[in-house]
Amino acid sequence: MVTPALPCPQVRFEEDYLRRVDALHARLAAATQRREGGGRAAIVGPGEDFVGYRPYSPGEDLRRLDWNLLARLDRPYVQVRRRDAEEVWAILVDTSGSMGVGPPGKLQRAAECAGALASLGQRAGAEVRLFACDGEGAPPAALVLRARDDPRAALRFLEERRAAGRGGLAKLLEGSFTFAEAGRLFAIGDLLDLEPPALLSLLRGGRRVGAVQLLAPVELEPELGAVEWWDPEERGAPLRLAVDGEVQGRYETALEAYLERWRELSARHAILFACRSTRVPFEETVRDLLRA
Amino acid sequence: MAVSLVSDLALPLGLLGVEWTRPAGFLALLAPLVLLLFLRRPKPPRSEATGTLELWRRLEARELSSAARTRHGMTWRAWLLCAALALAALAIAGPRKERTPRVQRWRVVVDRSPSMYLPLEPDGTEARYDAALAEAQALLAEAGADVEEVRWITPGEAAVSGAAPPSGWARPPEVPRGEPRWERWDAPGTLWVTDRATDPLPTSAGLAASGGAAVPGPVGAAKGRLLVWDGIALVEDGPPPPGRVEVDEALPEELRRLLAIWAEERGLALEGGGGTPRLHSVAISGGDSLEVAAGRGAWRLTGRAAAAGVPAEREGVPLEAWLEAEDGGVVLVAFAPGRLAVALTALDSIDGDPAAFAASWAELFDLASLPPEGTLSLEERSSAGEARRIAPTPAAVVEETSAEEIGLEAWLALLAAILAVVAWSGRAIAGRTAQ
Numbered sequence: 001m002v003t004p005a006l007p008c009p010q011v012r013f014e015e016d017y018l019r020r021v022d023a024l025h026a027r028l029a030a031a032t033q034r035r036e037g038g039g040r041a042a043i044v045g046p047g048e049d050f051v052g053y054r055p056y057s058p059g060e061d062l063r064r065l066d067w068n069l070l071a072r073l074d075r076p077y078v079q080v081r082r083r084d085a086e087e088v089w090a091i092l093v094d095t096s097g098s099m100g101v102g103p104p105g106k107l108q109r110a111a112e113c114a115g116a117l118a119s120l121g122q123r124a125g126a127e128v129r130l131f132a133c134d135g136e137g138a139p140p141a142a143l144v145l146r147a148r149d150d151p152r153a154a155l156r157f158l159e160e161r162r163a164a165g166r167g168g169l170a171k172l173l174e175g176s177f178t179f180a181e182a183g184r185l186f187a188i189g190d191l192l193d194l195e196p197p198a199l200l201s202l203l204r205g206g207r208r209v210g211a212v213q214l215l216a217p218v219e220l221e222p223e224l225g226a227v228e229w230w231d232p233e234e235r236g237a238p239l240r241l242a243v244d245g246e247v248q249g250r251y252e253t254a255l256e257a258y259l260e261r262w263r264e265l266s267a268r269h270a271i272l273f274a275c276r277s278t279r280v281p282f283e284e285t286v287r288d289l290l291r292a
Numbered sequence: 293m294a295v296s297l298v299s300d301l302a303l304p305l306g307l308l309g310v311e312w313t314r315p316a317g318f319l320a321l322l323a324p325l326v327l328l329l330f331l332r333r334p335k336p337p338r339s340e341a342t343g344t345l346e347l348w349r350r351l352e353a354r355e356l357s358s359a360a361r362t363r364h365g366m367t368w369r370a371w372l373l374c375a376a377l378a379l380a381a382l383a384i385a386g387p388r389k390e391r392t393p394r395v396q397r398w399r400v401v402v403d404r405s406p407s408m409y410l411p412l413e414p415d416g417t418e419a420r421y422d423a424a425l426a427e428a429q430a431l432l433a434e435a436g437a438d439v440e441e442v443r444w445i446t447p448g449e450a451a452v453s454g455a456a457p458p459s460g461w462a463r464p465p466e467v468p469r470g471e472p473r474w475e476r477w478d479a480p481g482t483l484w485v486t487d488r489a490t491d492p493l494p495t496s497a498g499l500a501a502s503g504g505a506a507v508p509g510p511v512g513a514a515k516g517r518l519l520v521w522d523g524i525a526l527v528e529d530g531p532p533p534p535g536r537v538e539v540d541e542a543l544p545e546e547l548r549r550l551l552a553i554w555a556e557e558r559g560l561a562l563e564g565g566g567g568t569p570r571l572h573s574v575a576i577s578g579g580d581s582l583e584v585a586a587g588r589g590a591w592r593l594t595g596r597a598a599a600a601g602v603p604a605e606r607e608g609v610p611l612e613a614w615l616e617a618e619d620g621g622v623v624l625v626a627f628a629p630g631r632l633a634v635a636l637t638a639l640d641s642i643d644g645d646p647a648a649f650a651a652s653w654a655e656l657f658d659l660a661s662l663p664p665e666g667t668l669s670l671e672e673r674s675s676a677g678e679a680r681r682i683a684p685t686p687a688a689v690v691e692e693t694s695a696e697e698i699g700l701e702a703w704l705a706l707l708a709a710i711l712a713v714v715a716w717s718g719r720a721i722a723g724r725t726a727q
Contacts, residue, residue: 227340
């Protein structure tokens, strides 16, 4: 049986991509300024230098509350810290065959999100480590970027990736890479090869974990008609269905239930989570992820 | 043949109160039909890659065989596009609201001057009026005129519509009328009815002239004697029939006295006397008044007059101006056969030759007064020449359209464009977020 070609297996960054990332960074910085009064609480974490105090906001982690100040002033304040050592960000990109579904292609959007997060990490002074799993039997690829490195190196790394093979994020998480040094970890893909509890193992040592689930329009809003569905990661026979309104409704209900499991788990364990259609620009996805 | 077939099929659509100016445009309905058939053609299932195949498998939906070819469902965008093409085709067919065909209207201008009531022949019984009217009705019938849309017009009377003028018009009017001002009625859709062919002939209107031989008879009165034209010369006959003058008491006293003297000289009785009215005077008054000065020849008067002056016509009868104010505005005195209209309300002074003043006004009274009963002017009694008929030019039928009215086809085209834009951009409008 001839395997059909994937619709969107490759990555290609537009010429204005870095300019868009700059604009995203400016918006995020402005939003943080308004919200935190100059602090960078959205990205500070444990194990960093103390730099000052700011008023406590309801819902914040009580472990950051300064109890001594509360006792003295009878008002809640939290400590503002800056990292005392160069932080490490790990960004995992799913490059399995299912990421070639689209248009717009899931791998393309994932690469844009990964590139934006990598750039934000560099601007925050972090060491950014990009990971991707390349094809069947190939070892995962990795790229390390420091604060002063050319951000275009990340773009070149991502443009070399192709959607192929099986496993994706599951393979990366099971592999030889360890992420103990990463103060923050982002998993970007369709998450279809993972069960939600798989991310829980990454929540160690106060690490902040973020997950971006990207689905193509054909997966979120399938059109009516006779369709031959095939999975790029399966070698079995395709599934031919007559998708009418009733079948479409049942599929959407099942999909919603599946996505709800991710949302619920993320909310319960303070995992930054965003699930978006690949039609959504990467700026919105990254922004919503960091606000989550 | 296809166009005529389409035109025939489009006829029932006219029942909706819509007519189609370009029925061939219905052929464009083939476009949405072809699109519909193309989109609904049986096709093998479309191939789609998905990462959620497991979810689909769990649905336990009916699977298709490998050889199945099905008609794919139409998306709402495809339906919108078909609807847009259909509306565009209807717009091309040129719909518009059915218009009531404008009926051709005719105007018939009838001459009721005294000569119209003379017989065609001196000893004949048929009047020139009847002969001219019969010719006019024949011309209207030849032109296919709808008798309900024929309007009969004559000076001094209200216009009437119908197959024929009022029967009263077959008799001479009480106050003799002159001929209509033909030049005002030379237009398509118009017919002149008279006895003598006009000079010049109409260029656009039609003409029904009865013609008629000369009819000798009384032509006037002089020195208390009736003058009779025998066809060759004028001879004196007995006294003329009695007549009277109707004097408006509102006239300035000087003019009333002059009129009374003139009437006595002419053997006419004043108001209240017997005989047929030969001159009816009326004072134009009311409204503002102004000081005026006017003169003719060797005399000049000053006084006051009604600011509006004498109108150009009164009771439908055109008046000829005789005396105008020196500042060139107001008509102070005007006349028509049997009528005298005076806008002067008071005379302050009369300068110049009194005799000339009196003679001038006496000439006016002679000019305005009607001849004795039964008297027609020599011109009226002379031959009206041969009968003449000229078919009238139908008036152009003007489309009853309003420049401000937006046509049905424009609305259809706009709706088609909107549907097409919505169909085209539908995918972009669809929701983007999964949350």
